[in-house]
Amino acid sequence: MSNGRIEVRKWLFLSFALLLSLMLGACSDSSENTSSTANSGSGGEEKKEFLIGMSQANLGEPWRVAMNDQIQAAADEHPELKVVFADAAQDNSKQIADVENFIQQKVDLLIISPNEAKPLTAVVKKAYDAGIPVIVLDRKVEGDAYTQYIGGDNKLIGKKAGEYVAKVLGEKGGRVVEIKGLEGSTPQQERHDGFLEGISSNPNVKVIASQNADWLRDKAITVMENILQANKDINVVYGHNDPAAEGAYIAAKNSGREKEMIFIGIDGLPTPDGGLKAVMEGRLSATYIYPTGGKEAIESAIKILLDKEEVEKTVILDTIEVTKDNAEQVYKQFGGK
Amino acid sequence: MSAEKSPVPNLEQYQTKFNLKEILYWLQRFQSILGLIVVVILASILCVRNGENLFLDPINLANIVRSVSENGIIAIGMTLVILIGGIDLSVGAILGLTATAAADLMMNKDLGMVFTLFIVLLMGALIGWLNGLVVTKLSIQSFIVTLATMSIARGIARFWSGGIGVPITYGEEANLAPSAFSFFAERVYGVPVPAIIFILLAIIFFTVLKFTRFGRYVYAIGGNETAGHLSGLKVDRIKILVFVICGLLSAFAGIIHAAQLSQGSPNDGNGYELNAIAAVAIGGTSLMGGIGTIFGTIVGVLILGVLDNMLGLLNVNSNLQMVVKGTIIIVAVVLQKANSNK
Numbered sequence: 001m002s003n004g005r006i007e008v009r010k011w012l013f014l015s016f017a018l019l020l021s022l023m024l025g026a027c028s029d030s031s032e033n034t035s036s037t038a039n040s041g042s043g044g045e046e047k048k049e050f051l052i053g054m055s056q057a058n059l060g061e062p063w064r065v066a067m068n069d070q071i072q073a074a075a076d077e078h079p080e081l082k083v084v085f086a087d088a089a090q091d092n093s094k095q096i097a098d099v100e101n102f103i104q105q106k107v108d109l110l111i112i113s114p115n116e117a118k119p120l121t122a123v124v125k126k127a128y129d130a131g132i133p134v135i136v137l138d139r140k141v142e143g144d145a146y147t148q149y150i151g152g153d154n155k156l157i158g159k160k161a162g163e164y165v166a167k168v169l170g171e172k173g174g175r176v177v178e179i180k181g182l183e184g185s186t187p188q189q190e191r192h193d194g195f196l197e198g199i200s201s202n203p204n205v206k207v208i209a210s211q212n213a214d215w216l217r218d219k220a221i222t223v224m225e226n227i228l229q230a231n232k233d234i235n236v237v238y239g240h241n242d243p244a245a246e247g248a249y250i251a252a253k254n255s256g257r258e259k260e261m262i263f264i265g266i267d268g269l270p271t272p273d274g275g276l277k278a279v280m281e282g283r284l285s286a287t288y289i290y291p292t293g294g295k296e297a298i299e300s301a302i303k304i305l306l307d308k309e310e311v312e313k314t315v316i317l318d319t320i321e322v323t324k325d326n327a328e329q330v331y332k333q334f335g336g337k
Numbered sequence: 338m339s340a341e342k343s344p345v346p347n348l349e350q351y352q353t354k355f356n357l358k359e360i361l362y363w364l365q366r367f368q369s370i371l372g373l374i375v376v377v378i379l380a381s382i383l384c385v386r387n388g389e390n391l392f393l394d395p396i397n398l399a400n401i402v403r404s405v406s407e408n409g410i411i412a413i414g415m416t417l418v419i420l421i422g423g424i425d426l427s428v429g430a431i432l433g434l435t436a437t438a439a440a441d442l443m444m445n446k447d448l449g450m451v452f453t454l455f456i457v458l459l460m461g462a463l464i465g466w467l468n469g470l471v472v473t474k475l476s477i478q479s480f481i482v483t484l485a486t487m488s489i490a491r492g493i494a495r496f497w498s499g500g501i502g503v504p505i506t507y508g509e510e511a512n513l514a515p516s517a518f519s520f521f522a523e524r525v526y527g528v529p530v531p532a533i534i535f536i537l538l539a540i541i542f543f544t545v546l547k548f549t550r551f552g553r554y555v556y557a558i559g560g561n562e563t564a565g566h567l568s569g570l571k572v573d574r575i576k577i578l579v580f581v582i583c584g585l586l587s588a589f590a591g592i593i594h595a596a597q598l599s600q601g602s603p604n605d606g607n608g609y610e611l612n613a614i615a616a617v618a619i620g621g622t623s624l625m626g627g628i629g630t631i632f633g634t635i636v637g638v639l640i641l642g643v644l645d646n647m648l649g650l651l652n653v654n655s656n657l658q659m660v661v662k663g664t665i666i667i668v669a670v671v672l673q674k675a676n677s678n679k
Contacts, residue, residue, distance in 0.1 A: 093594075093598065
């Protein structure tokens with residue numbers, strides 16, 4: 001019996017040793033920062049390094065992985081900036097805790113792409129009111145308690161997509177299926193509203209089904225499978241992002257119906273699994289470049305932290321409509337290999 | 338008995354051995370608190386930036402207690418269920434359902450706060466009652482039953498709101514929620530209201546378990562259900578009541594959740610049952626039933642909260658955080674196994 005207890009104590013010490021080493025491993029990362037950062041308490045001394053906290057909504061989305069990569073790449077060019085990333089994995093409560101931790105660490109600047117607008121507004125305001133400059137990327141919060149918002153014009157993109165569909169379907173019109181993003185996120189609402197505006201010019205274009213896939217490819221497959229079951233006649237699938245459109249394509253292909261309809265997405269990443277390649281390979285009929293704004297966020301951070309300048313409240317990024325005609329050229333333009 | 342042996346035995350050696358054994362006994366009895374102390378010390382040492390202690394800051398500690406409140410309230414109910422030898426997997430789904438229902442009733446059906454709270458708490462109690470009923474009258478294992486009600490509650494929640502979250506906006510006009518509801522998201526003298534509710538409920542149920550007949554019955558049934566039955570205890574009724582309490586507490590957590598996020602989403606609460614079970618297990622409650630305390634559960638809840646906070650403040654990779662958490666749970670449960678093997 002006492003043998004068992006010794007056994008247990010061995011395990012206990014082992015586990016805590018493992019834990020401790022993990023801790024120290026993570027700690028050495030931030031302690032480098034601690035030792036090299038000038039003491040912010042001493043009056044008037046110039047800061048040598050700035051800590052930026054980046055709270056991401058969901059790294060399960062490839063577009064957000066690209067956003068983080070672009071932020072990191074832009075920050076690498078400025079040794080005074082150190083960026084730490086937190087991922088909320090689509091959990092609002094976790095993202096609130098992530099931001100609270102950043103506030104606690106007194107980060108010099110907060111970049112956030114909120115999972116949903118309403119739940120995150122209060123905590124973002126807390127950071128802003130505590131004197132931390134806040135840059136909001138892509139998805140908005142409510143109110144105006146932030147320093148700068150950087151994002152594409154989702155309404156315009158939705159409208160362009162709608163106009164494209166109206167044009168392609170022509171006088172005969174057609175039946176459209178809409179695969180929407182996460183309901184509480186602002187790009188979803190705007191891409192939806194914009195699209196409806198875009199197709200309004202053609203009264204024969206009808207949206208026959210509209211379901212949320214929360215920006216995720218696997219959800220889109222399931223959602224599209226159900227829609228395919230219920231609707232025998234579909235002409236266009238409008239996905240709020242490329243993964244949604246690709247998921248719908250996979251579902252259609254599994255039922256052998258992918259040639260009956262055209263697929264439209266948004267994002268246009270120049271990656272091997274991105275929308276540009278999908279257009280080049282014929283799966284998507286069109287996509288729209290939706291820049292992540294990562295690079296612009298770091299540029300604003302430099303302005304705010306180093307140059308101590310004011311920045312504009314809203315920065316709207318441009319989009320490009322990509323079809324088979326220009327896909328290859330755009331792909332090379334954005335660094336695709 | 339040898340005649341050559343000295344008539345007066347040497348008591349000195351027994352004295353020290355007894356002390357060592359006693360120390361070990363208390364060490365293992367209070368292993369959960371020790372675990373909490375270890376984790377708190379670790380956090381206090383490691384989470385320092387620019388000479389400031391990030392962890393021991395009152396604001397940070399308030400954040401921790403706030404973020405564990407929902408799990409804590411659910412864990413109280415889970416403790417009771419596990420004590421009688423059962424388990425409740427539907428708590429997370431009940432949270433999602435009640436959060437969605439609360440938001441919808443106030444915003445779209447324009448019901449007042451009191452009425453809404455009443456209906457929502459009733460929903461939780463009803464689902465708990467359903468759980469208890471099927472477990473006792475149909476003699477099906479609670480694991481399966483609550484797995485099923487988890488699915489049912491989740492489905493109802495999604496169906497109710499069309500699968501999307503119901504936002505909560507406060508105001509006087511129709512189709513806006515009564516601003517009194519935001520109380521659940523506020524702080525009183527710096528202490529978050531959810532934390533106050535959690536502590537109050539913990540005290541209440543601590544007292545119930547330790548000092549009331551009902552509490553003794555719960556332990557009796559958990560320890561040996563047949564013996565309890567033979568002693569004349571109304572086993573079925575007590576078990577049902579336990580499940581009702583668990584459902585009720587989950588509903589309460591759902592209300593707080595909706596207020597905290599200013600929205601009621603049917604997909605929220607996913608995985609909350611695992612967090613609650615982890616807290617209960619770390620706190621020293623045996624999953625076999627009959628052994629455990631509310632106090633232990635609270636400590637377990639706090640250990641998980643401090644861990645989350647420490648890993649967050651140290652900016653440990655989110656994926657590593659899950660690894661660390663899982664390791665802690667195994668360590669804690671292994672310790673319990675050694676304890677109960679005595």
